[in-house]
Amino acid sequence: MKLTDRIQDNIVVLEPKGKIMGGPDASLLHDKLYELIESDRKKIVIDLAKVEWMNSTGLGILISSYTTLRNNNGELKLANVTDKIQSLLTITKLVSVFDAHDSVEEAVKSFE
Amino acid sequence: MQLELLHTLIFFLTGGFLVFMAITITRDNSTSQANRAFGAMLFFAGLGPLAMALGYVIDPNGSLAPEFLGSPLYALHHIWKFFFPSLLIFSWLFPIDRLSHFHHPRIRYLVFIPQIFHLGMALLYQRLMGLLNLLIESSSDDSFTGMILAPFAWIFQQLMLLVAYVRINDQVIFGLINICYLLTAVYFLETGRRYLTNPRLQSQTRMVTWGMRVGLGLYTLAYASSTFWRSSYADAAGTYLLIGAIIGGGGFLVNAIIRHRFLNVQLFFRQSMINTLISSILVGLYILAAMRSQSILEPIFGAQAEVVSYLFILLILLLFQPISTWIDNVIRSMFMRTRTDYRNIVERFSRQVISVFDPQQLHNSIEEIMKTSLLVDQVYFVIFDDSLGEYAILKSNDQNRRIVIDRQDMMLRGINLLDTPTRYTALSSYQEDSRLAEFLTDKRIRMVLPLKDSENLLGFLALSARSAGYRYTAEDFNLLGVLSNQMVTALTNARLYVDSLERLRLEEEVNMARQIQLDLLPSRPPICPVSIISASSTPSRTVGGDFYDFIPLKDKNRLGIVIADASGKGMPAALMVAQIQAILRSEVNNGNSIKQVLENMNQQVATSTSSEKYVTLFYAELDQTNCILHYANAGHNYPLLIRANGEVELLETGGPIIGAFPNIKYASDSVQLRSNDILFFFTDGLSEAMDTDDVEYGEVRIRRFLVDHRGEEPQAIIDKILADVRRHDPTTPPQDDTTIVTIKMSNGTPQNE
Numbered sequence: 001m002k003l004t005d006r007i008q009d010n011i012v013v014l015e016p017k018g019k020i021m022g023g024p025d026a027s028l029l030h031d032k033l034y035e036l037i038e039s040d041r042k043k044i045v046i047d048l049a050k051v052e053w054m055n056s057t058g059l060g061i062l063i064s065s066y067t068t069l070r071n072n073n074g075e076l077k078l079a080n081v082t083d084k085i086q087s088l089l090t091i092t093k094l095v096s097v098f099d100a101h102d103s104v105e106e107a108v109k110s111f112e
Numbered sequence: 113m114q115l116e117l118l119h120t121l122i123f124f125l126t127g128g129f130l131v132f133m134a135i136t137i138t139r140d141n142s143t144s145q146a147n148r149a150f151g152a153m154l155f156f157a158g159l160g161p162l163a164m165a166l167g168y169v170i171d172p173n174g175s176l177a178p179e180f181l182g183s184p185l186y187a188l189h190h191i192w193k194f195f196f197p198s199l200l201i202f203s204w205l206f207p208i209d210r211l212s213h214f215h216h217p218r219i220r221y222l223v224f225i226p227q228i229f230h231l232g233m234a235l236l237y238q239r240l241m242g243l244l245n246l247l248i249e250s251s252s253d254d255s256f257t258g259m260i261l262a263p264f265a266w267i268f269q270q271l272m273l274l275v276a277y278v279r280i281n282d283q284v285i286f287g288l289i290n291i292c293y294l295l296t297a298v299y300f301l302e303t304g305r306r307y308l309t310n311p312r313l314q315s316q317t318r319m320v321t322w323g324m325r326v327g328l329g330l331y332t333l334a335y336a337s338s339t340f341w342r343s344s345y346a347d348a349a350g351t352y353l354l355i356g357a358i359i360g361g362g363g364f365l366v367n368a369i370i371r372h373r374f375l376n377v378q379l380f381f382r383q384s385m386i387n388t389l390i391s392s393i394l395v396g397l398y399i400l401a402a403m404r405s406q407s408i409l410e411p412i413f414g415a416q417a418e419v420v421s422y423l424f425i426l427l428i429l430l431l432f433q434p435i436s437t438w439i440d441n442v443i444r445s446m447f448m449r450t451r452t453d454y455r456n457i458v459e460r461f462s463r464q465v466i467s468v469f470d471p472q473q474l475h476n477s478i479e480e481i482m483k484t485s486l487l488v489d490q491v492y493f494v495i496f497d498d499s500l501g502e503y504a505i506l507k508s509n510d511q512n513r514r515i516v517i518d519r520q521d522m523m524l525r526g527i528n529l530l531d532t533p534t535r536y537t538a539l540s541s542y543q544e545d546s547r548l549a550e551f552l553t554d555k556r557i558r559m560v561l562p563l564k565d566s567e568n569l570l571g572f573l574a575l576s577a578r579s580a581g582y583r584y585t586a587e588d589f590n591l592l593g594v595l596s597n598q599m600v601t602a603l604t605n606a607r608l609y610v611d612s613l614e615r616l617r618l619e620e621e622v623n624m625a626r627q628i629q630l631d632l633l634p635s636r637p638p639i640c641p642v643s644i645i646s647a648s649s650t651p652s653r654t655v656g657g658d659f660y661d662f663i664p665l666k667d668k669n670r671l672g673i674v675i676a677d678a679s680g681k682g683m684p685a686a687l688m689v690a691q692i693q694a695i696l697r698s699e700v701n702n703g704n705s706i707k708q709v710l711e712n713m714n715q716q717v718a719t720s721t722s723s724e725k726y727v728t729l730f731y732a733e734l735d736q737t738n739c740i741l742h743y744a745n746a747g748h749n750y751p752l753l754i755r756a757n758g759e760v761e762l763l764e765t766g767g768p769i770i771g772a773f774p775n776i777k778y779a780s781d782s783v784q785l786r787s788n789d790i791l792f793f794f795t796d797g798l799s800e801a802m803d804t805d806d807v808e809y810g811e812v813r814i815r816r817f818l819v820d821h822r823g824e825e826p827q828a829i830i831d832k833i834l835a836d837v838r839r840h841d842p843t844t845p846p847q848d849d850t851t852i853v854t855i856k857m858s859n860g861t862p863q864n865e
Contacts, residue, residue, distance in 0.1 A: 022680060026724070053806075055848075056679040056796070060724030063772045067723040092728060092747035093768040 001025040001051075003032060011108045012041050013079075017050040020058030029061055033068055042074025045107040049080035059088060066098065075099075079107040116168055118400065119351075123165035125392040126358055130158030132388055133366070140377050146206040146581050147375055153198035154365075160192030161358060164351075187234030190227075193286065196293040197223040199324070203300035207317050207580040208307055210300070226289050230282065233275060244272050287335040294328040312484050313579050316372040323364025330357035376582050390439050398428055454591050457485045461595055465602045469609040474602055475506075478573070481595075486588065487579045492555060494548075495563075495571035498607070503571065505551060515551065523548040528569045530562040533592040535584070536574075559584055561596045563603060570603050622654045622683065629655050629686055632693060638662045640671060642736045642858055643785075646826035648834065649851040650797075656849035657685025658795045659693055663700050669737045672700050675793040675853050676729035677748065684725075685849075692717065692727050692770070706731060706744045710767065710778040714746070717771035726771040730763070730793060734785075739857065741791070744780040746770045749796055749811075754818045756788035789857045790822055790829070797850030798833070801841040809840045826854035 002017045014032065016025075036044065046065070054062075062078075069076045078100040081089065089095045101107040131154070138151030167189070201220050204210045211217045247268055251261035278285060301324060305317040334353035337346045368374035370385060377385075401424075409417040409424070461481050468474045475493055482488045494517065497504050503524060505515040517524055526542030536557045543549040552560075552574055559575040573596070578584065629651075637645035647660050657680060663672030674696060678688040695716055699709040709731060717727065730751055732743035745751070747769030750762040765781035785791070794814070801809045817836060821829050830852050841847070 056677070056728075057724075060679045060726060060772075063726065064722060064724035067773070091749060093745075093766065094747070094772070097768065097773065 001028065003028055005032065008045075008104065009108050011043050011045055011111055012036055013045045013047055013104055013108070015047045015050060019052055020054040020061060022055070022057030022061075025058065026061045026064075029065055030068070033065055037069070037072045037074065042069060042072060043111050044069060044074065045077050045079050045104060047079045047104050047107075048082060048085055051082065051085065054085055054088065059092065059094075062098070063094070075111065077101060077107045077110060079104045120165050120168040121396045121399065122355060122359075123161040123168070125396055126355070126362065127158045127161030127163075127165060129388060129392060130154050130358070130362060131162070132158075133362075133369075133385065134158060136385065137369075137375055137377060141375070141583060141585065144375075144581060144583060145209070145211075146202065149198060149202040149205050150375060153195055153202050156192050156195035156198055157358065157362070158192075160189075160195070161355075163189035163192060187231070190231045190234050193227045193230065193290060194224065196290045197227055199297045200293050200300075203297035203304070205581065206301075206320075207304045207313055209581050210304075223293070226286065230286050233279060233282075237275070237279060240272060240275070244268055283335075284339050287339060291328070291332055291335060294324065294331065298324045298328055308579070310483060310487055310489075310579050312372060313487055316368050316374040319364055319368035319372060320374065323361045323368070326364060327357045327361030330354070330360060376585065386440065390436055394432060394436055394439075398432065401428055454587065457481065457591065458594055458598075460485075462598050465598060466605065468602065469606050474606050478599060482573075482575065486575075486591070487582055488575045489579050490555065490576040492552075492557070492574040492576075493571060494574065495603075496569070498610075505548075517548050521548045522546040523552065527560055527562055527572050530560065531564065533559060533561045533589050533596060536560055559592070561592055561599075563596055563600050565600050565604060570600060573599070625683065625686060626651075626654045629659075629690070632661075632690065633659065634662050638664070638671060640734075640736065642739055643734070644826050644856050644858065645853070646830050647851075647853040648830050649849070650846060651849045652797070652846050653682045655683060655686035657681055657689055658797065658849040658851035659689045660793070660851055660853045661693060661696070663697060665700065665733065666703060669735060671734045671736065673732045673734060673793070673853065673855070674729065675748065675751075675795065675851060676727050677795040677797075677849070677851070678727045679725060681849065688721070688725060688727060691720075692729065696729075696731070706733060706742055706780040707778050710744050710746050710770065711776065714767075714770045714776050714778070715774055718774040718776075721771055723772050726769045728769050730766075732763075734855070739785045740782050741785055742780060742782040744778050746778065749794060749799060751794070752790075752792040752815060752818060753783060753785075754790040754792065754815075754822050756786065756822070758819050758822065760815050760819065785857050787857050787859050788822075790818065790826070791853075791855040792818055792829075793853040795849060795851045797846060797848035798837060798852060800848060801837045801846065801850070803840050809837050813840075826856045829854050 001020050004015045004017070006013050006015070014029075016029070033044070036042070046062070066076045076098075078098050080103060081100045086095075086100075089098060089100070099107075099110065101110060134151045134154035137147050137154065141147045200223050204220065211220060214220075244265075247261060247265045251258045251265040298321060301317060301321045305314060305321065308314045308317065330353050334350040334357065337353065338350035365374070366385065366389070369377050409420050413420050464477050464481070465474060468477060475495075478493075479491045482491045492505060494503055494505050496502070500516065502519065503517045505517065522542045522544060523539065523546040526539045536552060536559060539549075539560065543553070555574070556576050557574045558577050561573040561575070563570045563572055633649060634647070637647055645662070649656070649658055649660060651658065657678035658676070660675045661672075663674070665672055676689065676692055678685040678692065680688075692713070695713050696709065699712050704712065710729075713729075717725075727746075728748040729746045730743065730748040731746070732741050734741050741763075743751075743763055743765070745764055745766030747767070750764050753761040753763060755761065761783070763781075763783065765779050767776055767778035792814075799809060799811050799814060803809075814833070817833055818829070821832060824832070833852070834850070837850075
């Protein structure tokens with residue numbers, strides 16, 4: 001997984017690319033999150049458009065990112081959830097937990 | 113005539129060889145005081161035989177004119193006796209430096225006074241006598257000058273009387289002084305040896321001391337014979353004894369140098385010593401043979417003797433080269449290939465060290481080799497300790513007393529920049545605020561050997577000064593460079609060995625965990641009056657994160673069925689599974705409802721593990737009286753219900769995965785089962801098995817397969833679908849844990865609608 005980030009309308013948009021799996025991916029995303037929380041940027045959108053695949057550990061990373069932000073009074077939203085990830089969220093019944101949007105713009109707007 | 117020639121030859125060769133050795137040893141390490149003193153000693157010792165050889169050359173018959181015997185040129189031969197004070201000074205410098213404590217070390221040259229006096233006396237006696245006569249003559253008249261000079265003349269005359277007495281008895285007096293010098297030197301060498309702990313240094317000193325003893329004994333005999341037993345035989349005996357003393361003493365020294373690397377003389381020089389020795393002996397023999405041949409052949413061959421003699425010389429010339437090579441090889445194999453030869457050190461080191469895997473033992477052998485072969489006084493190891501994650505100083509025989517070094521230590525950083533053995537003084541710019549530098553300075557470290565593999569500093573060796581004032585030479589630097597490379601290999605090997613032991617131990621633990629996990633799975637599916645049950649679980653590693661279980665309930669008509677999949681793989685997932693299984697059984701045994709069981713379980717797991725650790729789980733209870741399945745799905749792949757007519761239903765109702773978030777509410781549902789219905793529970797290892805193009809096996813294929821095979825028995829369905837999945841994804845072992853539970857309702861009960 002590769003991770004880039006940008007700021008859109010004062011909201012941080014993280015763009016993971018490739019497969020989200022265990023190991024280094026977890027610390028990569030966590031380190032980024034803690035760095036953002038440190039700099040008081042706690043409204044974050046994860047753009048999943050370029051994520052090909054996610055295994056159970058990858059889902060765990062998303063969950064813990066969500067929990068971490070929430071525990072720090074922040075908020076995590078998902079954008080561009082692909083069909084595969086959508087079905088994963090459906091099966092695990094996490095659709096209700098994650099606030100998922102069809103585009104980054106919508107996700108960013110939803111913070112207002 | 114021939115005997116004199118032999119004497120000349122022996123004196124010349126011995127003297128020449130001693131002078132050659134003196135120059136070699138001094139040149140080899142001219143900064144070392146011990147080398148300089150020893151060189152001077154050999155140089156003067158060599159002058160004696162050379163002077164004697166010269167004497168024979170000047171006067172082969174030994175009947176020197178009295179004028180020559182009194183001349184200053186002849187007197188110069190006394191200079192060889194400077195050997196004795198030089199030896200004395202050497203014995204103060206080696207093996208322990210006793211002079212460094214003196215405030216004025218130059219005071220040692222006072223020991224030359226008797227010999228200088230002797231030489232001066234021999235050189236100037238005739239002149240001084242002339243001067244005395246002149247003085248007496250000019251003071252004997254009644255003039256004013258004569259009156260003034262008279263007392264001086266008297267004092268001078270008395271002094272000269274004393275000198276004359278000494279001169280007559282010079283052999284006795286100075287011989288005695290020389291013997292005293294020899295005795296003192298042997299005493300110092302002998303007592304110095306007692307302080308030595310290094311075995312190689314001890315053998316060096318022992319050899320030198322023995323040389324001195326032999327020389328002392330023979331010299332004393334020579335002295336006694338020529339002093340107290342005045343005859344021409346005694347003189348001859350004295351001469352031979354002196355020759356014996358020089359050759360015997362010199363032999364021990366040569367042996368010490370060549371065999372024990374005494375004074376650290378380089379290999380090149382030691383070889384040239386051997387060569388010189390061999391060639392001089394052979395040349396001597398050759399000259400003798402060539403000269404003798406004429407006189408031996410003449411009576412036999414008469415007039416043709418000359419021709420035969422040339423043939424004889426030709427033969428000797430032809431044999432010279434092979435004989436010298438042969439002797440050279442014999443001597444080399446006997447003396448050079450010893451423990452002190454650098455080639456041998458490297459060979460021995462690699463043999464000893466490479467095969468050692470125990471780090472402690474490795475440290476000990478490195479230390480032993482450094483001490484015996486290189487005469488290093490103290491060796492300190494600073495090694496990166498994997499278990500501590502720090503660099504630690506340890507003396508090899510004292511593992512427990514480690515001192516840990518801060519990784520930011522300036523000196524450590526400095527050493528990290530090195531690639532080759534380096535003098536400690538070159539690191540002086542890194543000494544500030546460094547605890548390591550304090551330690552190294554305190555231990556008088558002279559040399560630092562970095563131990564580096566391709567990128568990391570594994571540690572370094574700190575060497576103190578060498579024993580007996582030996583210094584680190586350019587040759588030593590090369591050797592230490594080679595040795596440190598071998599040490600890196602050995603350390604890496606040792607580390608890998610420890611790692612492999614550790615891995616073996618872990619593997620064994622994992623195997624035990626696997627056994628525990630297998631024991632936790634039901635050994636066989638329960639026998640159920642209304643249905644046939646089969647199950648299978650294959651972990652992708654030794655242990656896995658899937659599990660299924662059948663739990664008998666208090667209500668005997670109900671059977672609990674669970675399938676679950678923990679996030680992740682391997683040991684962490686297996687531990688999670690064990691926890692879930694335990695919680696589930698205890699919750700179920702408490703008689704809680706399905707909904708309650710999941711809510712309690714989620715609460716326990718969510719609060720005890722981090723949120724990225726979770727389990728997807730499907731729990732159901734089959735009521736065998738009415739064939740109703742009560743269930744709840746906690747984020748698990750939807751189990752399939754294949755009706756007898758081929759319709760497929762999904763068992764979705766429940767709530768999110770277990771363990772991710774606390775305070776979750778779960779819902780439960782129930783479904784009426786009928787005869788020949790098939791329940792198919794599985795984990796994502798089955799549905800997500802991928803072929804080489806990353807295409808998943810997928811739920812669609814599973815559904816179609818089950819519909820097609822719905823007439824078969826549960827075990828056959830499991831075997832066939834697993835085989836079909838393997839065809840799709842032949843990876844072995846499977847990429848993910850794969851678990852299936854299949855239940856087929858029996859004919860008849862309850863009746864189809």
